[in-house]
Every structure is written in structure tokens, then in C-alpha cells.
Amino acid sequence: MPGRDPLHLPAAAALVVAAGAAWYGGDFFLHEVLAEIAIFAIFAMSLDLLVGYAGLVSLGHAAFFAAGAYATASFTVFLGWPAPAATVAAVGCAAALAAVAGVFAIRVGGVFFIMITLALGQMVYAYFFKAREFGADDGMAGIPRPDLAALGLDAAEPHVFSALTLIAAVAVWVLLLVVVRSPFGAMLVAIHRNESRVRALGCPVQRYKLAAFVLAGAIGGFAGSLIAQHTGFVSPDLGFWTVSGEVLIMVIVGGMGSLVGAALGAAVLVLLRHELSDGAFWEAIGLSADLASYWQFVMGLFFIAVVLLAGDGLYGRLASIARRGRRLRRRGA
């Protein structure tokens, strides 16, 4: 049941402190990476609500990421809205898309749910790839960041924008923590474990799954809005199925059913992607810089190692070590 994991709050605090320290001592490049980590942490936590809590494994979550990004691009570039208003509208658009898609997707379970969400993601990708009004395969550029002049700040500065995204990630974590520790969150876990029993107890299971799907879609759209502002550019690739796969890997590597795990998975994978694809990293450890071309191969090895050695993810492994330590201490006492 959500709420009985004593490691959750210390781990979240450690992650926030590490991010804060990296931000404080970071340079231009690190601030850019931190913003990307924070955005993918939001995206991964939203998927974790579906995968880890409600047991709905989605391979189309990038649809909401792309919808949020394109909605932000459209509201800012076409209508001239300020970035914060566009973000709110983008979250609404992603939620609306999730509500419509969810009505169909949640009617099925297991591999069929995966197939429907995969199809949804590819439909969104195909639409933006062809839609000339949204720049087709060229995408859209010129997406602004929030205007913080009133606060004496410039969001175009990486250290300011990365701080904003880190604050947003913490806010989303708090929001999702409240949700997963509520009776609604408990019902999602119960549905995941034994759907027929929950239904027999009088719980309208479909309605709960739809609500989780919409909430996850809305937060995925929020992450999409932030990535559009981060890069200043959107392209159909944001909705491609590999993005859904990548965020699913983040959740699995970090540990399903633990929001901190999803954020940790996002941090590890974004950092690895940056380091492994950089020739300087390989030279620094005494290997050929050419290995940077094979970074995806190394990432694959890492993913296999995590799944084999820590089936419940990095956070899940940490939590089980902590539990074993507590048991030993109790026995010693």
C-alpha cells in the first residue's frame, strides 16, 4: 500500500539536495542537463502513476508529451500567449486528449492496452509529421520561456530555467505523492493487484482507471510544455514511440510504484545518455573516444544489467537493502 515505505521521504530529500547542490555548483552545461532531468523526471513520474500504481503499462505516453509541447508552441507562436498561460492550456489539451483516448484504452487490459496506447502515440506522431500548419516534419521553433522580468530574472538563462523546472518537478512529486497516498491511490493499487475483487466490492474500476489515465496524461502534457520551452523547438519526434519506450525504461530502471524511483531513473538515464555519447567521457576513463558512437549499445547493456540484478529497479533495490538493514538491527536489539 502506498505510504508505508519509510525510505521514500529520505530518498526524495537526498535527490532534491543532490539536484540543489548540482544546480548551485553547476555551469551552463550542467544547468541544461539539470533542466532536462527535471522535465524527464516529471514525465517519468506521470507514467509511474499509470504503470507502477494502476498497473497500466502504456507505450504511448509520448502522445501527451508531444500534445503538451505542440499546444504550448501553438498558443505562444500563433496566438502570442505568454508561456505560463500556454502551459496551463497545454495541460488542459493533454488532459482532454487523455480523456478521449482513455475511454477506449481502459476498456482493455494487458497487452491490448499496450497496443492501443502504442497506436495512439503513433497516430499523434503521424498527425504532427504531416500537419503543415504545425510545420510537419520540420516542427516549430521560437517557443518563448516565461517572462520573469518582474522578478528581476531572465528565464533564458539556463540557471534560472533549470531552477524553475526543478521546482516544477518537486511540485509534481508532492502532487502525485498526495494522490498515491489518498484512498484514490489505494484503489489504484488495489485495482492493479486484484481488479475483479475491487469490482465486486462496488468500485467503478473503469472510472478510476480513466481518472488515473487523464491525470497522468495532463502531467505528461506539462512535461511536454516544459520541454518545448527548454529547447525552444518542437518536432514530431517528441511523440514517437521510442520516446514512450525511453520514459518506460526510466520508470523500470528507477523502480516502478515509487515516484522517487521514476525521478531517479530519469536522472540516471539522462546523465548516462549525455556522458556515454560524449567522447571526452570515454577518454577520461582511458578508452577510445570512438566508443561514444556506440552509446546506445552501452545503454542497452546497462538496462539489461539493471533488470537482471535489480528487478525492482534501482530504488526498489535500495529499499530492499534498507528493509533488510532494519530487520537485522531489530534482531540485534
Added chain:
Amino acid sequence: MSLWEPFSIVAVLPTGDRLYSRLSSIARRGRPPRWREPPRAGGDAMSAPILRAEGITHAFGSLVVTDAVTLTLAPGERHGLIGPNGAGKTTLFNIIAGEIVPEAGSVHLAGVNVTRATPDRRARLGLARSFQRNNLFTDLTVRENLAIACAIAHRVSHVAWKAFARHREVHESAEAQAAALGLGEVLDTVTRHLSYGTQRQLEIALALALEPKILLLDEPTAGMSPEETAAMQAMIAALPATLTLLVIEHDMEVLFGLADRITVLDYGKVLLQGEPREVRDSDVVRSRYLGTQ
């Protein structure tokens, strides 16, 4: 799922359940209510059946498993359902519980036509069930199992902004339920570590947590030791007299001691309906079912 169902998302918002039912009633205005039946002339609320399954027919492929079965239960009645293996007892049970929609016939629950209603809607109308095989949250504790059922019963399961642990009324209700059914000492035991008999008790406790009007029990003593069977018998006997029971049971001693009326099914058809004495004395039942014991 109705066209209106996508908007059910509002049900998870504060006061969403009320808002959803209000919006639904506006959407349905001008149309007859979906499940409610017109009141019958001269109907008496007290004597009206709480459960009426009429002409239930269902087949799996070419095999007809229930054939025009009619079953009527008065409020507070304890009704037994017996028959040899393959007689259609569990199929009828699943049709009444909403797991299967029958090919013909209707099911009315407290005057409401629920023939096509989902199991969760039937549960909200007061029908609870236990399963033939234990169907529990096996990696949760007894307390957590009951808290889930009580959260639904207390209509707080949709609340998404207040911690579950802070819903004291739900947890107190779960503890009271456990104590009342002799599960107080295993409250914090993970369910899969309980004995089979205790898991059966929890199975019934979950159903009772909903404070149902009708309880369907599918072979409550199956696989139990004589001691566990006796404890289960005592537990069922102690249920409130206002609760209507429909019980499938193979142990005739248990059933004859418990039921007011018994329906005997054979090859999907009703062989006999009557008081336990009539069933016990029936030559047909004895030769077709009891005699084979």
C-alpha cells in the same frame, strides 16, 4: 459504457460523485430511468422480493448451462443452491453477481433491473459476494484488505487529496469488522500467510464490509477442516437476520442447518424448490443428487 461515461472523471473531484449524478440526471432528463422499474400495482415493499432472477438461460457454445431458471428471494431469506457438478450453480451465481450477462431472462435487485448492470453497480445496490476460490489482496494485510472494502462502503474511495491513513472512520470500521468476525488477532498479518480457513473468513468479511442487503456465498466451507467448517457455520449463523443469503454449498449438513429454502439444479434446470425437509425427503432429489453422495 454509456456516452456519458467519459465525463465520470468529475467523480474523483471534490463532491464529484454528487456532481456526476446531477450531470447524469440532467443528461437523462426526458428519458425513462435506465434501471428502475415501474412500481407494481398493489406491491408491498416489505414482501417484495429482494432478488428476482427470472427465466435465466445461458449457454457456453452448444452447452446450455442454465435453462429458464427462476429464483426469487424474500428479504432476510436464507436460500441454498445445490446440484451435482456441472448443474449450472456457479454460472447462475455469476449471472446474479453480474460477471456474466445471460442470453435470456432478467435479474432484478430490490426492484431494479440489473440484468446488464456491471458487478460494481450491483454491489453499490447492495449485492455482495464471496468467491469459490479465495479472491483477496494476498500481499496486503487483513487490515488493508478490510480498509479497501470500508473505503468503498464509506464512499471515500474517490478522495484524492486527503491521506488514506487520515480517514480514521474507515480504519476504525475495518478494525470493528475484523473484531466482529474473529479476525482481530490477525489484523496485521499479510493475507497470504493466513490459513486457508481464515482466508475464507476474510473473503466473507470483505463482502460484509459493504453492509449488503444480499450476500452470495459460493461454497463457503469448501476445502476446510471440520473445525474450520464449524467456525464458518457459526459465523454464517451469526449474520444479521435482515441479511438475505444465497449459498452454494456441497456440505448438505451445513446447508440443511442454514437454509430456509433450497433450490436444486440439475443439468441447468430447476429440479425442485422447497424447504430443506421437502428436499431431503424428495425421492427425485435423493436419486439424482443426494443418493450419489
